[in-house]
Amino acid sequence: MKMMKYSLGHEPKTFGDWAYLAIATHFNKILHHETEVIQDKDPEELHQMRVGMRRLRSAILGFSPALNLPQAATEKQVGKVAKILGQLRDIDVLQDILKNQYQPTLPHQEQKYLDLALTTLAKQRKKVFKKVKKLLNEATYIQLKQSFDHWLNNPTYQDIAKIAIADVLPDLLLPQVSRLMLHPGWLVGISFTEGDIEFPDGLSTKEVETLLNNQGLMLHDLRKEGKRSRYNMELFTQFYGDVYHHYLKDIKQLQSVLGDIQDSFVLMEFLDSVFEDKIEQKVSVFSSKLVENRYQKWHEWEILQRKFLNSQSRKELHLTILNPIVVESELETNHNDKKGMNEAVAL
Structure with a gap:
């Protein structure tokens, strides 16, 4: 999908306006970090994309009374992607804590033991990253993005969205x-x-x-x-x-x-x-x-x-x-x- 910036285009006043603004904001965040996640050069990119996914899911749940989203753009589908991204993020967090927070403060022998643990984590990360990369190229994820793209360009709402x-x-x-x-x-x-x-x-x-x-x-x-x-x-x-x-x-x-x-x-x-x-x-x-x-x-x-x-x-x-x-x-x-x-x- 071509990278683009979704925006409301006018002053947000209604329930529906704010629902659109929330979904657009977090979907933009996801798209902004997606390419860098696949390149896997900076773990912060993964973190930011995962945050975008989790916030998007939260926005869908919070604004659900106002929304009429496509079936492929449900909070459940977003949650599935967020969960897999989370598996990789959890490994990154463990690596950072072990290597930067604790290892430098330990006796030499224990530092060597943590080297073994970090090697094990690195192997696990390699496997999980393949899973993430595969996910972001699968038809299900592409359909998810296309569904949000379609809705953001042609939003539909429940009646209460007008309040x-x-x-x-x-x-x-x-x-x-x-x-x-x-x-x-x-x-x-x-x-x-x-x-x-x-x-x-x-x-x-x-x-x-x-x-x-x-x-x-x-x-x-x-x-x-x-x-x-x-x-x-x-x-x-x-x-x-x-x-x-x-x-x-x-x-x-x-x-x-x-x-x-x-x-x-x-x-x-x-x-x-x-x-x-x-x-x-x-x-x-x-x-x-x-x-x-x-x-x-x-x-x-x-x-x-x-x-x-x-x-x-x-x-x-x-x-x-x-x-x-x-x-x-x-x-x-x-x-x-x-x-x-x-x-x-x-x-």
């Missing part, structure tokens, strides 16, 4: 934010006394490790819910003020902290497979550093946990979403400089 965006913003944002706020992952490590939340104080490293081993997957799922919420909220930053942006920053931090904890466990699992469950014998200093890192990230998580379980904070977030700032002159300014959508595609 002003300000009238539906809370309805668009609150369902996803509510899923985030009701996620059971927030309750990891806490207890209740007659309905009041009791937060643990001064947990030891061993106690934190036990919690993470038992309920780490729940925190990982909370991270994914946070990511979906962040993507949705970033679509509409120009309609809200400082309070909204502060919560968005906190959700981004939540995603980062829980992501670091999850990456640590993925590293352990990978190295266990490389060293046949003898990781602590062969790289004991490295193992200790992983535990130390998780303990530090746990303390960062506790701060966010307390904030998002605070009744006043929860009420403030909901009230903020219920009251978007809709001033015509501000919308024109934000549209002209594309501030909001630039934030939406930022990392």
Whole structure:
């Protein structure tokens, strides 16, 4: 497909206009990085294309009541591509963490062991990259792009797309934010006394490790819910003020902290497979550093946990979403400089 730039062509005012703008923005991002991904010279290109895919999927889900997309351009089809790109990206992340974050800090012998792990990762990456390259040349992916191209040139919508965006913003944002706020992952490590939340104080490293081993997957799922919420909220930053942006920053931090904890466990699992469950014998200093890192990230998580379980904070977030700032002159300014959508595609 010939590279082109899709744009709305007029001031976005309706539900449908903003749906178009979101899909066009993220589809443009995907096309912009696609060629470089196939050339495989810079892992950042893969990262950016994957981000574009995930945000496109989020936009399709968030704007689904307004959209009438072709069958080949569904969020499910986009998700399949994002998943395969994600497999390659996960390997790149592990390589970067091992090589640049941990290996230089380890004793010489453990550095040599990590060289073995990095060699194994490089072999895995070669296989997965072939899979990615094949995918991006397959008919299914080409049809996906053609379907979005056709829709962006000839968009069709549901009737509700004609409604002003300000009238539906809370309805668009609150369902996803509510899923985030009701996620059971927030309750990891806490207890209740007659309905009041009791937060643990001064947990030891061993106690934190036990919690993470038992309920780490729940925190990982909370991270994914946070990511979906962040993507949705970033679509509409120009309609809200400082309070909204502060919560968005906190959700981004939540995603980062829980992501670091999850990456640590993925590293352990990978190295266990490389060293046949003898990781602590062969790289004991490295193992200790992983535990130390998780303990530090746990303390960062506790701060966010307390904030998002605070009744006043929860009420403030909901009230903020219920009251978007809709001033015509501000919308024109934000549209002209594309501030909001630039934030939406930022990392």
